Amino acid sequence: MKVLLSLLVMVSFLFSSVDINNADKSQLMQLKGIGSKKADSIIAYRKAHCFTNISELEKVKGIGKKFIEKNKDNISVGACKK
Template sequence: MKKFLILFLFVISLFAKININTATMQELHSLKGIGHTKALAIMEYRKKHPFQKIEDIMKVKGIGVKTFEKIKDEIEVK
């Protein structure tokens, strides 16, 4: 079941961008370089500061230019 879920998320990620204002933990994990700690940090940050543009994700502790460059084509803000 876990393998199916990972495969499913991978296939979805090929066609749809992830809205970082509403993404689930699993969706955030599907992004390159985003593990449990960074996913939690994103979720905590957005509670107080909803993202206005994708570059705002670099305001989250632990996410810098290198990580942003890896995920920028996979994320969006709505």
């Protein structure tokens, strides 16, 4: 039963999008190409400026168009909770 539950959790991560305005560090790190430092940079950026669209991720140091293109189906922009 625990194995089945673990499998379901992993599958849900594969098919869910990461809300860049509300995701915690570990959730951001699920995106391809996001490590600890980039996740911290995203969090720092959104504290100062809420994201209004995915392309604003380019304003975060180390994130470019290629990253956005690879991950666009896995990123969402929810309401900002400032």
